[in-house]
Amino acid sequence: MPTLESIKNRLNEKYKKDIAGSETLYGDTQLFLDIRKDVVRPICNDIISEGGRYLVSVGHDDGDRSGTLGLIHTFSFDADHFKVMVKTAAPADNPVFDSITPDIPNAGWSEREYIDLLGMKFTGHPKPKRLILADDWPEGIHPLRKEVPYNLVPPAAEDVAYQLDECPPGCSVVPVGPFHPSLHEPAHFAVFVDGETIKGCDYRGFMTHRGIEKLCTTQVSYNEVPFIAERICGICGSVHATAYSQVVELAAGIKIPRRADFIRTIMLEIERIHSHLLWLGVAGHLIGFDTVFMQAWRVREQVMWLAEKITGNRKTYGMIVIGGVRRDLTPELCDDLLKVVANIEKETMTIHRAIAGDTAVHKRTKGVGALTREQVVNWSLVGPVARARNVDIDARRDHPYAAYDEMKFDVPVVDTMDVWGTVLVRILEIYEAVKIIRQAVEKMPGGPVLYEFHDPIPPMKHAITQVEAPRGEAVHYVITGEENRAERWRVRAPTYPNLQGVPAMLMNNQFADFPIIVGSIDPCFSCTDRVEVVDMRSGKASVIGSGELEKMSRKR
Amino acid sequence: MKILYMIINVLLFLALAPLFEGMIRKIIAKVQSRQGPPLLQPYYDLLKLLGKENMSADGNAAFRLAPMIAFASIVSVIAFVPFGFQEGFLGGYADIITVIYLLTMGGVSVMLGALSSKNTFASMGASREMITMIMVEPVLAMTLIIGALKVKSLGIGASIAGITAGGYGWSVVLMLAVYLMALQAFVARQPFDITEAEIEILEGPFIEYSGPNYALFKYYLMLKQMFYAALFAMVFVPVARTEFYALTVVIQLAIVALVFVLISLLASTNPRLRIDQAVRYYTALIFMALCAVGLSVYGI
Incomplete structure (x- = not known):
């Protein structure tokens, strides 16, 4: 040890x-x-x-x-x-x-x-x-x-x-992307296939790179970044906001109120339930099973309503800031919360039973995207992708943050080594998230939810933090700077390591399995690219009409 | 009168095929807790496509002709079959070999169009279509062959009616089971919508098609799926025969509707299989179909 x-x-x-x-x-x-x-x-x-x-x-x-x-x-x-x-x-x-x-x-x-x-x-x-x-x-x-x-x-x-990389002899190139129904964001995979068998691939992504890190270290101040961080990803927004706030709090030595820790935990778990159900639906769609897609998203809709009640937004909650959270949870909201998660737990069990007994689903996921444990460790893969291959890591347990040190929960780890394992892990994690939310509501202490700090944050402090996003671990690194903003802020979303492991997962699989293998890591290209879609210079988003867009595209 | 039967046949199929397609979409939507499109949506789709422009990357003749050949071949098949148990005018000029030939022709023209478009996804779709055709057509052929063996005739009406002529023996029951198991593959629905597989190869063979040409292919697919449902009604449910032609047609349409309910339920409760898994499944089907033919030779 x-x-x-x-x-x-x-x-x-x-x-x-x-x-x-x-x-x-x-x-x-x-x-x-x-x-x-x-x-x-x-x-x-x-x-x-x-x-x-x-x-x-x-x-x-x-x-x-x-x-x-x-x-x-x-x-x-x-x-x-x-x-x-x-x-x-x-x-x-x-x-x-x-x-x-x-x-x-x-x-x-x-x-x-x-x-x-x-x-x-x-x-x-x-x-x-x-x-x-x-x-x-x-x-x-x-x-x-x-x-x-x-x-x-x-x-x-x-x-x-x-x-592109050299295509292996005897293979042909199938271009997947930049726009392809199995990719929900722009990215390009050149898949080298021999008949229908994949023999390799090259990836060209980062098509939506807008340089958030540069922006946040030159233009805005500490307090504004959590909201930008939240927009790195449309699905794990709270994760990035929490990670950023946490790493700055760590570097600055700010201790946030305990109640805020609990509310952060609850928000992160709500987000996890949302993301797992969303992914389950997408995975169903990717193997051509739209009934799973529709049913999972129907269940997920309740999370969206709940989030809207708590935060005012269905997604991109805008809850987390340096020093705590912006809104408190009232007792009525807590009651609602418990009701909704109980319902979701019940409905997830129904879907779980249906999938677990469906041999056709097994056919499309078992043995697909197989990696050995050694490969996963060697490639430093994270999240459900790793836990489905018998690698027992979870930042919530290993590097506790927010209120996770007080929570009792299991980290589901399976050893099927394939996409089916990822499906299992993510369904089981929904139950764990429900468990955590129940404990957090029960144990939540009273008090303020925001610590307002007034002292300047000391410069040139290094700090790193990990937050377990639904699709894996997000890492934020910060070097504090002068002028009330970070000198350097590095975001590593979970897709960043996992996408690098995809070529190994694709090797010798059928092309028909390409969508579900890439989908199994729940790729978030925008997280990886670190996009920012709002025009920061004018501070407002401008809408371009279709006619204007046509004109612009013809000009070039 | 015989000419009239044929015309009614064709008109009925042309008029109702999109309706059954709409039914499938509606039932799948209900299973998925969705509202679903209006029942008449497929008609609107066809009309919309017919009013659009034909886009062609490089207008070679094969690419343009393929949808027409596919559509023409399936319409001819429909003209031959004795829907309502009344053989049409053309029945005497063709036999079951012609029917099988014309059905294959539809698949071949899908492949032809796909390959002439030179699109990577289209050619992957074409190769999948070819495998599917080779593996699934025998099941259809053997269904008809059982009838032909029993009545010792290759005539369309005779062999279709001949299958259950001697009642439901083991061979017929087995063949019926095989036919139902192959049904999803015949109509290219999940789990066997491998040729199109939107999420993998973006509708495969049809990726380059648009406008009226695409409408023809869509219409072809709808007609084909109604044909296979109707063939089931004609071959395996002879009890639907009544003395009145119109009543028989209505009963058969009801059976077709039931088959479509079955298709929708299977399609909505299965993921898509991979082509290699599908091939294993088809192989088992062919083997079972052969057994059925063997049994029928011995009169079982």
Whole structure:
């Protein structure tokens, strides 16, 4: 059993002079290491072999202070309840790092992201292709660099196109997307098929990247970001708002009222029930079983009504802010809440029984999208995708936040290793969410729901937090800054790691199973792309008529 | 009079096929706790499509002709069959081989149109259509062959009436079961809507079609599904025969409606199968159909 201290001591001993500083933060839950960049790869490997799970890398432009670009790899020790951040830096004019992707495949996208956004270079990266920036974005402009203004519109590069991976011999390419009925948001998969059997795929996404992270670190202040964070995703909005608020509270040392913790827990679980039912419906639709789709969404509708009663909105609740929550739960609302969840529990059981006994559903989901436990661990997959493959991780239990430390609940883990397992896990989690809501209502203490803080938040504090979103774990990393806004804020939505595992899940499956395999991770491309749809410059959304749109599209 | 039977046949099918389609949509909607579209929606759809433009990526002749061939072939099949147990004018000029041939022709023209559009999804749909055709047509053929064996004639009216001529023996019961099990595949409904599979290959063979050409394909599919339901009524429910032609037709239409209820319920309670799973299922069906034919040879 590694502990934070033992890891710290072992690494300090082994890499004496290469570790410039090691610091234990936030009550022994986070270890921050400052290392020389030559030893990034061995140290990361050592952390993985100790049992760490790769989370995300955070690149950060520190040019104005130290003339360097910082890179922080983060790891989680789930069974032992702590996290490790490994920071290194390279001069801004020659930012070359060793790639850790050959050993930790999930770091692939993070590193590609900083090739695009910060102009870093990674030696030994197996696929250093463009990931985030549009194909016609000119070379040499890296938007996350501080000297690049947030609203820069450079002239488009001409005659450029994304080069797809080489198609294996004997295969043909089936283009799925950018618009395809099995994808609910724009993304492009080039699926290489031999007859109907999938032999590989290449992914080109980030088509809706709008640069929220840049926006929130240059234009708005701490208090406004929770609402923007909530709009990262239409389904797990509260997750991102909670994660952001939590990480800022952590860095600033703000203690929020206990009642607010409970209300956050309730909102997160309402959202979880909503998301699971929504996904169950979508999964039914993807295997051509629309009755499951319609029935699951009928049940889900009650959650929407409930949310509207509590927050005023069917979705995108706008409840969570730094320091607590915006609205209190009255006793009447609590009664309503309990009634609705009891009803949902009952109706979910009916659907559960129907699906569990339906051999046709088993035919389409069992053995589909199979991965071994080792593959899941190697690819650092999260959420129901991992729990369906016997990987027992859940941030609510492993890294308790809000009021989860007081809640008693099970983390459903199954070992069917396939899409069927994901279906099971997500249905079982609905029951657990109901259980949590009941406990939270019962145990909820009185008192205020918002702590109003007036002291400035100290700059240059690093903090990381995990929140278990319905589709997996969301990670937020923040470096606090001056001028009442974060210096760097990194969001890693659950789709970010899971989407990277999709090619492995697709391998040697039938093309007919493509929709449900991609659907099984519940991909949220907008989370991954971090979209913002409201025009922040004018502060209002403008509506473009169809005639005008036609004119605009003809102009180009 | 015989010409009249034929004309009534064709008009009845043309007029009612969209209605039965609307019925399917309504029943599925009810199972799914939805309101569903109006019963007459398929008529509106057809009218709407007929009033639209034909879009064609590269107007090759095969692409344009395919919907017409499909539509023409299914209409001819309908002209041949003895709905209301009255053989039409053309009955004497064709036999069950012609019927099977014309039905296959519909499938072939779907494939032809799909392949000539050069669309990736369309060609995947075409290859699925081909597999389905090869695996499902034998079941239909063997149904008719049992009748032909019993009456020793390939005549359409004779072999259709001949199946239950000797009462419901084991071979007939088995064949009836096989026919019902193959029904969803005949009409390309879930779990066997594999050729179109909207969510995977975006309506497969029909992806490039629009306007009147697409309307013809849609009409073809509706007619085809009504034909298979009607064939069930003609082949396996001879008790519907009365002395009055009009009454017989009404009873048979009621049976067709019942078959459509069955189709809707099966379609709404099953996910779509994969083509490899479907092929295994079809193989079992063919084997059972062969057994039925074998039994009928021995008069069982």
